[in-house]
Amino acid sequence: MTCFDAHSDLPYDVARRRRAGEARVLETRHLDRLRSGGVEGLVLAFWYGEGEDHAFWEGIPELDSEPARLSMLLDETRADLAQSTEIRLVHTVQEAEAARAAGKLYAFLGLESMAAFGADVEALDRSYASGVRLGMLTWNEENALATGAGGDPRKKLTAAGRAVVRRMRELHMVVDVSHLNDGGFWDVMDLAGGPVIASHSDCRALCDVRRNLADDQLRAIRDTGGVVGLNVHHGFIHADREKQTAETLARHAAHMADVMGVEHVGCGFDFCEFMGPPDNDAAAGLEDASRIGNLFDCLERLGMSRRERELIARENFLRVFRQVLG
Numbered sequence: 001m002t003c004f005d006a007h008s009d010l011p012y013d014v015a016r017r018r019r020a021g022e023a024r025v026l027e028t029r030h031l032d033r034l035r036s037g038g039v040e041g042l043v044l045a046f047w048y049g050e051g052e053d054h055a056f057w058e059g060i061p062e063l064d065s066e067p068a069r070l071s072m073l074l075d076e077t078r079a080d081l082a083q084s085t086e087i088r089l090v091h092t093v094q095e096a097e098a099a100r101a102a103g104k105l106y107a108f109l110g111l112e113s114m115a116a117f118g119a120d121v122e123a124l125d126r127s128y129a130s131g132v133r134l135g136m137l138t139w140n141e142e143n144a145l146a147t148g149a150g151g152d153p154r155k156k157l158t159a160a161g162r163a164v165v166r167r168m169r170e171l172h173m174v175v176d177v178s179h180l181n182d183g184g185f186w187d188v189m190d191l192a193g194g195p196v197i198a199s200h201s202d203c204r205a206l207c208d209v210r211r212n213l214a215d216d217q218l219r220a221i222r223d224t225g226g227v228v229g230l231n232v233h234h235g236f237i238h239a240d241r242e243k244q245t246a247e248t249l250a251r252h253a254a255h256m257a258d259v260m261g262v263e264h265v266g267c268g269f270d271f272c273e274f275m276g277p278p279d280n281d282a283a284a285g286l287e288d289a290s291r292i293g294n295l296f297d298c299l300e301r302l303g304m305s306r307r308e309r310e311l312i313a314r315e316n317f318l319r320v321f322r323q324v325l326g
Contacts, residue, residue: 001306002040003292003313006229007110007178007200007268011044012275015076016056024083029274030289031086034105037292040314041096041106043199043268046073046132049113049139054276066116074109074130081107091133093322108321110134110176110199115143119160124167133325134174134199137161137184146184149210157187165191174324177201177221178229178268179211189220195320196224200231200268202252203259207238215259222260225323227316229268230256230295232282246285250298253312262308266317267292 014025022028034042048069049055057063063072081089088099090106099106109132117123127135137143137157140150145161157165165188168175177185178198188196198221204212213221213228221228230253234244237252256265272280273288285294296309304312 001293001296001310001313002038003267003296004317005039005042005267005269005271005289006197006227006317007045007112007231007270008042009045009047009112009270009272009275010042011046011073011077012056014080015073018076018080019056019072023080025080026087027084031105033288033290036290037288038313039105039289039292040100041090041108043108043110043134044077045110045112045134045199046070046077047112047139048073048116049141054279070111070116074127074132077109078131089131091131092326093318094326096318096321108133110136110174112136112179113139113141113143113148114145114164115139115141117145117164119144119158121160121163121167124164124171124173128171128173132173134176134197135168136176136179136199137164138181139179147181148179149181151181153182153210155181156183162187162191169193172324172326174321178231181210182217185217186220189224192224194224195226195323196221197226197266197317197320198228198268200229200233200270202231202236202249203255206248206252206255207236209236212236218256218259218264222264225320227264227266227320228256228260229266229317230312231268231270232286233270233272234281234283237283244283246283246291246294247298249283249286250295250302253295253299254302254304257304257308262304262311263316265312267295267313268317 137146138148140148
C-alpha cells in the first residue's frame, strides 16, 4: 500500500544542505526512507519561521527577513527537484498520476505561513506562478493576514486574510487551516466555497492542544468536502509520553472516522527528525518516513478494512486535490 503525505518539511533540510554545498538532497538523503515507507507523493511545505534558535538561518544577515527566507527555500527546493531523476514537481493530480505511472515520486509545493506576504494579496499570485498550489495563512505567528494557534484564539482573519482566501479559490489553490487559531478557522469556513483541508492536525478530543481540532471543527471540514491529515508529532498525540505511539495515533484516525467518516481522513505526517530532537520527536513506531507502515498495521488491528486504509493512505487527499487543482 502506498501513501500520499500532505505535509513534509523536507525543504528545510534541502535548503540547509544545499547552502552547505550538497546537491540532489532529496534523492541522496531522503529517497530511500520515502520509498521504504511507501510514499508515492508528498507536499513539500515551506516553513520559514522566526525566533527558533535551531533554525539554520538564524544569524545569517541576508536571511533576516521572512520574504528572503521564503525566496531562498523556494529557489533551493526547485533547484533540487530540477536535479532529481526520481521525484517530479507537479501542479495537478493528472501530473501526479503520470509521475506515479512512470515509477517516480511526485511533489506538490505548499506554504506553511504567508507571513512573507505582509498584507500584499498579489504576493499570492507570485507564489502561484512559482509553482505553489497549497497554503496556510499562518504558522503559529500572528501576521498581517491571520493569527496562528499560538496566539489569541478569538482573533479573526484580517481584511487582507479574507481577500487571500478568496483569491486562493480563484486560483484553484488548496486552502489549509492547520496552524490557524479557532477564530480564523471559522472565518475560513464561512469563506470556504469548496473543500478545505487541515494537512497535519490531530484530534483535540484525544489530546487537548490548540494545534489539534475539536469535533465541531472536524465536522465543519467534512461539510466542505475536505480532509484532515494525521500528524506524527508526539505532543499532538497524547499528554502521557508513554502513550505517544503509533497505536495512539491510529486511535486519532479512528476518532476522525467516527466523527467525519473515513472519507475525510488522510496523512500529513510532518516528519521532522532531521531538525533534531527532542522538540521534533515523533510518535514511537513512527520515527521517520520509513516506518509509515506501522500506522496502517495499527489501523488494521483496529478493524479497518483494506479499502478504508487505502482511502486514508492516499485517495482522500488526492480526491480533494483533483477537485481543487484539476
